[in-house]
Amino acid sequence: MAASSPRQFLYALNPLAKVAGFAPAMILLVFVRDLATPAAFLVLAYALILLGARLTGRLLALLLLGLPAGMLAIGVGFSLWVDAARVADSVPVLRIGDWTLFSGALLIGFATALRLGSIVALALIGGLTTSGPDLVRASVQQLRVPYRIGYTALAAFRFVPRFGHELSVIRAAHRVRGYHGGRGPFARIARGWGYIVPLLAGAIRHAERVALAMDSRAFGAHPSRTERHLVPFRARDVVFTAAALVASAAIFLVFFPWQLP
Incomplete structure (x- = not known):
């Protein structure tokens, strides 16, 4: 804290x-x-x-x-x-x-x-x-919420800023390559559709990395875990x-x- x-x-x-x-x-x-x-x-x-x-x-x-x-x-x-x-x-x-x-x-x-x-x-x-992590830790430690639920929800919540970062990178890459699609509302909609596939690909890669990191720490293998931050x-x-x-x-x-x- x-x-x-x-x-x-x-x-x-x-x-x-x-x-x-x-x-x-x-x-x-x-x-x-x-x-x-x-x-x-x-x-x-x-x-x-x-x-x-x-x-x-x-x-x-x-x-x-x-x-x-x-x-x-x-x-x-x-x-x-x-x-x-x-x-x-x-x-x-x-x-x-x-x-x-x-x-x-x-x-x-x-x-x-x-x-x-x-x-x-x-x-x-x-x-x-x-902070979100402190709320999850307090819920797990004091309310006895299963850590599988608390930390899984926290990991899912952290996808939101990650999506924002991925979207900014994709937009920058499109601008560097000169892919702007013109001006106007229809062009903005077309550009938005062009962001979907790379954004989904980045989300899948990030989910795989998170899953591997949680598996390497034996997440869910035991009914309780030792807390690093109390x-x-x-x-x-x-x-x-x-x-x-x-x-x-x-x-x-x-x-x-x-x-x-």
């Missing part, structure tokens, strides 16, 4: 602690309909990420621009799709001909957007500060999980989004 400073404490936590701490809240947020509850979780998630993660330019753009823009688009879109008959008793906000946008539609749309945004933000707490579940992980559960319960109790009107 990567070393971290006290200001980047999320990287030092066990991946399962970050999942277990907020998984119940993410499930319950699906069923809330108010604005305050998801907004509180959104603020909590942002605070944890800003305090405990490495703030790269891409991460800041995602948090400060990408996620809010997505929530705004979802809120407006869902507001336009709401049946006007359901919210006809609320205050009209915008009229265009016979069409009227009511405040109740905006409330429903942005409540949905906040709900989805808070779920995504809570998922980013672990997603931005956890991902322990320490006392700080217990404290973080408990604190996350307590904070989530406190937010739900304070706002109690299921109370009857």
Whole structure:
């Protein structure tokens, strides 16, 4: 697990602690309909990420621009799709001909957007500060997931960046040989079909190398394996999980989004 400073404490936590701490809240947020509850979780998630993660330019753009823009688009879109008959008793906000946008539609749309945004933000707490190998190791070591499943899934997941690298090499080779096929959308489609065969050939070669490497290490020959890298579940992980559960319960109790009107 990567070393971290006290200001980047999320990287030092066990991946399962970050999942277990907020998984119940993410499930319950699906069923809330108010604005305050998801907004509180959104603020909590942002605070944890800003305090405990490495703030790269891409991460800041995602948090400060990408996620809010997505929530705004979802809120407006869902507001336009709401049946006007359901919210006809609320205050009209915008009229265009016979069409009227009511405040109740905006409330429903942005409540949905906040709900989805808070779920995504809570998922980013672990997603931005956890590597795939560490999550697999923690699942194998603490959850007793069979290593045959965990590491096979990890090997399959690592095919994705490999495909990207292979595709960039194939494109460069085609450009060197002057095979561009012209301009326009049909030419782009034709070039795409030309990438399929060499990409499949590269994928098969890579799969064979991975299979040989796993066989040479006796993968699957025994029910368990010795782990080179341990991902322990320490006392700080217990404290973080408990604190996350307590904070989530406190937010739900304070706002109690299921109370009857």
